[in-house]
Amino acid sequence: MGELPTQLAIDCLDAQDGVVRLVARGEVDLYTLGVLEAAVEEAWRPGPATVVVDLTGVTFCCVAGAGVLIAARSAAAVHGVDLVLVTRPGILRRVLRLVDGLEPVPAGSRPPPRGAVAPVRLP
Structure with a gap:
């Protein structure tokens, strides 16, 4: 008997002050990748100033x-939307930093003000 596909749930909280917040729970793998991709794309398409993706x-x-x-961060930026990722300390945060210089904000932090989100390049 094979393993069952994993689960990923993403809630989209109402936009407040131009900020849409997505809260993800579960695993992001090849079975659930499309769920994440669709949710993030749908969140920035209406044109909020900022989309916060809570990955804690x-x-x-x-x-x-x-x-x-x-x-998604690159696509949102083309449309003038800041994409802010919130992560727990660990491997995902390190991977995002190393691969793209993305600097996720720590869990419990407030999203930075519009226009303050910029990639951080590592030496």
């Missing part, structure tokens, strides 16, 4: 999931 409830994220987050 994500227990696993494959490299393809990190790629989706990096691509």
